Amino acid sequence: xxxxxxxxxxxxxxxxxxxxxxxxxxxxxxxxxxxxxxxxxxxxxxxxxxxxxxxxxxxxxxxxxxxxxxxxxxxxxxxxxxxxxxxxxxxxxxxxxxxxxxxxxxxxxxxxxxxxxxxxxxxxxxxxxxxxxxxxxxxxxxxxxxxxxxxxxxxxxxxxxxxxxxxxxxxxxxxxxxxxxxxxxxxxxxxxxxxxxxxxxxxxxxxxxxxxxxxxxxxxxxxxxxxxxxxxxxxxxxxxxxxxxxxxxxxxxxxxxxxxxxxxxxxxxxxxxxxxxxxxxxxxx
Amino acid sequence: xxxxxxxxxxxxxxxxxxxxxxxxxxxxxxxxxxxxxxxxxxxxxxxxxxxxxxxxxxxxxxxxxxxxxxxxxxxxxxxxxxxxxxxxxxxxxxxxxxxxxxxxxxxxxxxxxxxxxxxxxxxxxxxxxxxxxxxxxxxxxxxxxxxxxxxxxxxxxxxxxxxxxxxxxxxxxxxxxxxxxxxxxxxxxxxxxxxxxxxxxxxxxxxxxxxxxxxxxxxxxxxxxxxxxxxxxxxxxxxxxxxxxxxxxxxxxxxxxxxxxxxxxxxxxxxxxxxxxxxxxxxxxxxxxxxxxxxxxxxxxxxxxxxxxxxxxxxxxxxxx
Numbered sequence: 001x002x003x004x005x006x007x008x009x010x011x012x013x014x015x016x017x018x019x020x021x022x023x024x025x026x027x028x029x030x031x032x033x034x035x036x037x038x039x040x041x042x043x044x045x046x047x048x049x050x051x052x053x054x055x056x057x058x059x060x061x062x063x064x065x066x067x068x069x070x071x072x073x074x075x076x077x078x079x080x081x082x083x084x085x086x087x088x089x090x091x092x093x094x095x096x097x098x099x100x101x102x103x104x105x106x107x108x109x110x111x112x113x114x115x116x117x118x119x120x121x122x123x124x125x126x127x128x129x130x131x132x133x134x135x136x137x138x139x140x141x142x143x144x145x146x147x148x149x150x151x152x153x154x155x156x157x158x159x160x161x162x163x164x165x166x167x168x169x170x171x172x173x174x175x176x177x178x179x180x181x182x183x184x185x186x187x188x189x190x191x192x193x194x195x196x197x198x199x200x201x202x203x204x205x206x207x208x209x210x211x212x213x214x215x216x217x218x219x220x221x222x223x224x225x226x227x228x229x230x231x232x233x234x235x236x237x238x239x240x241x242x243x244x245x246x247x248x249x250x251x252x253x254x255x256x257x258x259x260x261x262x263x264x265x266x267x268x269x270x271x272x273x274x275x276x277x278x279x280x281x282x283x284x285x
Numbered sequence: 286x287x288x289x290x291x292x293x294x295x296x297x298x299x300x301x302x303x304x305x306x307x308x309x310x311x312x313x314x315x316x317x318x319x320x321x322x323x324x325x326x327x328x329x330x331x332x333x334x335x336x337x338x339x340x341x342x343x344x345x346x347x348x349x350x351x352x353x354x355x356x357x358x359x360x361x362x363x364x365x366x367x368x369x370x371x372x373x374x375x376x377x378x379x380x381x382x383x384x385x386x387x388x389x390x391x392x393x394x395x396x397x398x399x400x401x402x403x404x405x406x407x408x409x410x411x412x413x414x415x416x417x418x419x420x421x422x423x424x425x426x427x428x429x430x431x432x433x434x435x436x437x438x439x440x441x442x443x444x445x446x447x448x449x450x451x452x453x454x455x456x457x458x459x460x461x462x463x464x465x466x467x468x469x470x471x472x473x474x475x476x477x478x479x480x481x482x483x484x485x486x487x488x489x490x491x492x493x494x495x496x497x498x499x500x501x502x503x504x505x506x507x508x509x510x511x512x513x514x515x516x517x518x519x520x521x522x523x524x525x526x527x528x529x530x531x532x533x534x535x536x537x538x539x540x541x542x543x544x545x546x547x548x549x550x551x552x553x554x555x556x557x558x559x560x561x562x563x564x565x566x567x568x569x570x571x572x573x574x575x576x577x578x579x580x581x582x583x584x585x586x587x588x589x590x591x592x593x594x595x596x597x598x599x600x601x602x603x604x605x606x
Contacts, residue, residue: 126585129581157332256433259426
């Protein structure tokens, strides 16, 4: 009993626990299998991934699929482009969002509630629905095609609501007394910001920017609609690979691994904050 | 435990002179608007304005000619809406999207809740296994999730056909899962549910740790069975969390685009269209931007209708803050 502290003590029996553990193991295997399948397929030679009888452990593991993925058209351009677009979008949404979060969390002013509502409400609108007018707007401003300015702006706006909302939570968590103590000691508002709020929001800024990175990195519909194939990101490149090379599974899965690695690592690093950010409303309400 | 806030530091007595505060009042009025200004300007330019433009477009006949010449699109009145609403293909898409949303959300929430309860019942090692497996699934980009399912259900080399074929008396060699819409949608739904369970299970499991053990023990002492404890104690405590995760799942799944798009190679057949892909195809493949906008407007209205509860909750949050 003592071993499973934290477990519910309703109707437990030894047999019940056995079945629960068994169910947990089966569930884990079923969940993990597709992830495993991406991994092993990427190391299989063509004879193995293209056969009806699959090998569950590659018999002749090879890195050919990765070489093939690296050499696929537009890989390098998409990699560089994706990094630039993602990094710039995250940076701008962080700066702009942080200032707005500061206003909402630290000031009482007329219109504050309206801002909170707008930030929450825009998350309801499916972005694909807005893609038509946005495409027409950016097209006439000549920010599409071979320009990455348009798509970067769209990503900034895409990340902004979540950024404002999460950072608001982090700033609100800093006791006001700290601001006041600093002001008594002679700090100006600007100094309070630089010396108190900014350092204490550090972990929040990291978590928010990582989440923003994942969002922007994983996006491929908007960038594929707005930009030429030579000016897209890795995720859109992966989709092009699928449609142009069809069921060429080995190289495709190698490409999937290359594009996923950064987000998987970042995700695992901050997953606790992502879950709390998404359900923040439930606790507050 | 969800709260991102750090626990407030112990408040120490610091009687401060109110004088410094008074002085700040003058600049204080404009400062918050200056801080929020850039964010509001961006949201206005790339969210509010496009939203208005979308509504205007839905009343216009906007095609290729307008796109290339930049000429003003002719006013079309209600023509786009009439075209859409009298089109039986559109209604099939609406029905399909709603059915898919209902089934996938129900399955995701039920399985997520079941797994969360299971996680409380299993030993430490098994729980860790479950969390690790779910984390990897959750971390995968949606595009890759869809591609794996496409590969596993491939008619020639799919591992699923191989495994089913192993069953005695079943021939699944070269079975095509996307030949009939029902089977195709089973694959798409499985993918969406598989991808959605981790968020639900991990969030609800965290919520379950909030359930006081004493309450459950007291109920057992009073003779309640497991189901009664679940109904009378666990569900009410989890309810706010359940509402929010269900709402989020509805929003995400109603806007389904990636999975059916990827599994049909970017050209979904009519039977595999959802509202999101349908409006996208009308606009960007058929160059009927007005018609596509009308479909988008209807989609947003449908979603807002379904989200009425969530919106009320949001207003409450706005009041509390």
